[in-house]
Amino acid sequence: MTDTTNQAALDEQKLKEAYFTASQGQLIWTRFKKQKAAMVGAWVLIILILSGIFAPFLTPYDPTIAGRDKDYLNGPPEIPSFCDDNGCSWRPFIYTTERTRSIQTNFRWVTEVKTGLEDRRYLEFFVKGSEYTYFNFNINLPGTKLDFTIPGFTFDTHLFGVDKGMIHIFGTDSTGKDIYSRTLTAVNTSMAVGTIGVFIAFVMALAIGGVAGYYGGWIDSVLQMITDTVRTIPSIPLFMALAAFVPDTWSAEARFFFISMVLGLIGWPTLARRIRTHLLTERNQEYVLAAQLCGAPAKHIIRKHLLPSFTSYIIVDLVISFPYMVLSETALSFIGLGLKDPVNSLGVMLQNVTKADVLLNYQWYFIPVIFFITLVMAFVFVGDGLRDAADPYGESK
Amino acid sequence: MLQFSRFVAIRASLAVLTLVLVSFIVFSLMEMVPGDCAERYVAFKNSQGSVITPADIQIERVRLGLDKPYLQRWGSWIIHAFQGKFGDSCILRLNISQLLGQKFWLSLVLCLSALFLAYAIAIPVGIIAATSRNPFLNNSLRFVSYLGLALPNFLLALMIMLFSTVMWGDSLTGLFSKEFRDAAWSWPRFKDFLGHAWLPVFILGWSATAFAIQTVRALMSDEVGKLYVTAAEARGVSGRRLLMRYPARHALSPIINSLGFDLNRIFNELPIVALILTLTEAGSLLIEALARSNDQQLAGAIIFMLTASIVGINFITDVILAITDPRIRRSIVG
Numbered sequence: 001m002t003d004t005t006n007q008a009a010l011d012e013q014k015l016k017e018a019y020f021t022a023s024q025g026q027l028i029w030t031r032f033k034k035q036k037a038a039m040v041g042a043w044v045l046i047i048l049i050l051s052g053i054f055a056p057f058l059t060p061y062d063p064t065i066a067g068r069d070k071d072y073l074n075g076p077p078e079i080p081s082f083c084d085d086n087g088c089s090w091r092p093f094i095y096t097t098e099r100t101r102s103i104q105t106n107f108r109w110v111t112e113v114k115t116g117l118e119d120r121r122y123l124e125f126f127v128k129g130s131e132y133t134y135f136n137f138n139i140n141l142p143g144t145k146l147d148f149t150i151p152g153f154t155f156d157t158h159l160f161g162v163d164k165g166m167i168h169i170f171g172t173d174s175t176g177k178d179i180y181s182r183t184l185t186a187v188n189t190s191m192a193v194g195t196i197g198v199f200i201a202f203v204m205a206l207a208i209g210g211v212a213g214y215y216g217g218w219i220d221s222v223l224q225m226i227t228d229t230v231r232t233i234p235s236i237p238l239f240m241a242l243a244a245f246v247p248d249t250w251s252a253e254a255r256f257f258f259i260s261m262v263l264g265l266i267g268w269p270t271l272a273r274r275i276r277t278h279l280l281t282e283r284n285q286e287y288v289l290a291a292q293l294c295g296a297p298a299k300h301i302i303r304k305h306l307l308p309s310f311t312s313y314i315i316v317d318l319v320i321s322f323p324y325m326v327l328s329e330t331a332l333s334f335i336g337l338g339l340k341d342p343v344n345s346l347g348v349m350l351q352n353v354t355k356a357d358v359l360l361n362y363q364w365y366f367i368p369v370i371f372f373i374t375l376v377m378a379f380v381f382v383g384d385g386l387r388d389a390a391d392p393y394g395e396s397k
Numbered sequence: 398m399l400q401f402s403r404f405v406a407i408r409a410s411l412a413v414l415t416l417v418l419v420s421f422i423v424f425s426l427m428e429m430v431p432g433d434c435a436e437r438y439v440a441f442k443n444s445q446g447s448v449i450t451p452a453d454i455q456i457e458r459v460r461l462g463l464d465k466p467y468l469q470r471w472g473s474w475i476i477h478a479f480q481g482k483f484g485d486s487c488i489l490r491l492n493i494s495q496l497l498g499q500k501f502w503l504s505l506v507l508c509l510s511a512l513f514l515a516y517a518i519a520i521p522v523g524i525i526a527a528t529s530r531n532p533f534l535n536n537s538l539r540f541v542s543y544l545g546l547a548l549p550n551f552l553l554a555l556m557i558m559l560f561s562t563v564m565w566g567d568s569l570t571g572l573f574s575k576e577f578r579d580a581a582w583s584w585p586r587f588k589d590f591l592g593h594a595w596l597p598v599f600i601l602g603w604s605a606t607a608f609a610i611q612t613v614r615a616l617m618s619d620e621v622g623k624l625y626v627t628a629a630e631a632r633g634v635s636g637r638r639l640l641m642r643y644p645a646r647h648a649l650s651p652i653i654n655s656l657g658f659d660l661n662r663i664f665n666e667l668p669i670v671a672l673i674l675t676l677t678e679a680g681s682l683l684i685e686a687l688a689r690s691n692d693q694q695l696a697g698a699i700i701f702m703l704t705a706s707i708v709g710i711n712f713i714t715d716v717i718l719a720i721t722d723p724r725i726r727r728s729i730v731g
Binding site for chain 1: 414415418419422423426429543544546547548549551552555556558559562563657658661664665666667668669672673683684696697699700703704707708711
């Protein structure tokens with residue numbers, strides 16, 4: 001009897017010890033794990049990010065015009081099935097389609113679906129297809145000496161495909177590009193734009209908010225005035241005004257970097273304000289005074305006391321501001337001021353959907369929207385969960 | 398009273414100062430666009446068949462005052478902007494104030510009604526959510542407010558268009574029926590406007606509502622747990638009377654304070670929603686000016702006016718708060 005009580009007390013002791021000696025990261029992780037919604041969000045997010053990174057492998061075709069299927073324009077999604085009127089097969093299959101034009105179709109191009117037994121296209125896994133490369137850098141600086149190329153690794157295996165012809169599980173757009181391939185690539189693009197944007201915004205916010213919070217006084221007042229002014233201007237109209245500078249002659253990649261930069265250049269004020277407020281409040285906390293009284297040098301206080309109290313909040317802020325970047329990019333590209341073909345993003349894919357023709361006949365153009373709502377939702381859930389987890393007083397409530 | 402008018406004066410001058418800074422940003426943006434008005438006019442004349450030399454461009458520049466220093470031009474632009482004069486658009490060769498006029502007020506009315514709708518829904522729902530212990534209600538409200546972020550207004554507009562086209566074969570776009578588009582204001586035109594405007598107002602208010610519910614709920618649940626509420630309860634005040642007289646009044650002032658930023662969020666989405674729903678107002682003019690014709694005068698004027706209305710709202714809410722909230726009033730009168 002005493003043994004078990006002893007054991008229980010010992011366990012409790014151990015738990016308490018683990019709790020009190022845990023680093024802040026461990027504490028946040030423990031609190032984060034308790035939130036179901038945030039954990040689900042985190043898993044969804046990881047899956048989406050990975051599928052964005054491995055998009056070339058997971059998708060059967062090149063998302064640009066090079067991967068178009070000229071026999072299947074504006075084609076509806078093709079769902080592989082096991083059975084049809086001609087009997088069943090152990091391998092899932094789709095049908096062959098062909099674009100034809102004859103007197104029966106009034107001389108218009110029409111996509112004809114052949115449902116015969118010999119027209120079945122069987123689904124295959126790990127097929128060879130278009131080539132794609134990872135870690136491939138092509139740096140082209142002015143002058144020939146500075147150019148260098150890292151070839152990277154080239155692969156040509158794709159997760160699935162069909163034995164003949166092509167398969168489009170989300171359908172195709174008006175030029176025959178595979179919407180499934182484009183969607184996953186777009187997820188990747190959005191993550192990249194968001195990362196660059198958040199990074200630039202973060203550096204600017206850290207510099208401006210840091211200076212304001214550290215020096216205080218009139219510098220703080222002036223910087224606050226500027227920050228608040230930038231915050232007052234509606235950001236998407238401002239994005240649009242900046243994005244309108246991009247000349248049409250720029251390459252898609254240059255455009256991509258410029259747009260990400262613009263997103264960062266406008267996204268900083270909210271972050272800067274929060275960093276400043278954190279700094280100002282933390283600087284005057286009693287534990288800082290205590291450390292100062294113990295004779296700790298400023299470097300030690302910043303590194304051991306201020307930064308740890310701070311990093312978790314900043315990470316949370318970054319995660320929370322991420323979806324705004326992604327959505328702003330989508331909005332910009334949607335109206336034609338952001339990214340352009342051949343770079344894929346949700347906004348680019350949605351550019352022409354307001355036409356009555358698309359709304360009435362080609363509803364599968366909207367499939368990528370589901371992915372994006374999921375992506376943003378996952379980010380919001382994770383951000384919210386992190387915010388709750390990073391709050392050391394959250395548990396007592 | 399004197400102290401109060403001093404407070405108002407300080408706030409007003411701060412607002413004007415903000416607008417001056419905004420005008421500097423907007424003006425610099427306008428200036429950075431390659432090509433100036435003189436070149437545009439001359440290019441236009443060229444397209445009309447007259448022969449143009451570089452000297453003509455220079456003469457045109459002097460005529461338009463484009464040869465003056467940067468700061469001087471900014472000064473004259475902002476003085477005119479405060480009087481509501483934005484000069485001519487050099488691409489459309491029309492007076493901007495005339496072009497914008499009614500359209501801008503139309504947009505402002507749309508956005509303000511969206512803001513009103515958002516709080517008309519959010520305040521009761523938020524208060525109920527904060528005080529009820531029903532987990533289902535709380536979770537579903539949380540989900541709705543997340544959805545407000547994840548499904549931004551323009552995607553919602555697209556989805557509604559898709560749905561209504563598939564269901565009813567009508568995409569529900571536009572602000573007026575064909576016969577009223579250019580007519581003067583009259584009772585039938587107003588009715589027609591109301592019949593069309595509810596959808597943009599709903600769509601523009603959608604994200605704002607989701608955010609507002611979240612804010613009201615958070616503020617209320619902070620206040621409900623405080624001691625003064627318990628004290629009031631101990632005195633025998635209960636039910637709706639308790640909520641309305643004590644925590645709701647406290648929770649209200651941060652909400653009034655943030656109205657300007659809510660309006661900012663609504664303005665943000667205005668141009669794109671306008672584009673999708675083919676509304677004929679300032680938002681779509683802005684897209685037209687930026688995306689199609691690169692008309693920096695028009696774009697600058699619209700951005701300036703949007704920001705001016707946000708600054709205006711901020712100023713008004715500051716004054717209202719100073720009047721209604723005794724805590725702030727005391728800090729001013731001191």
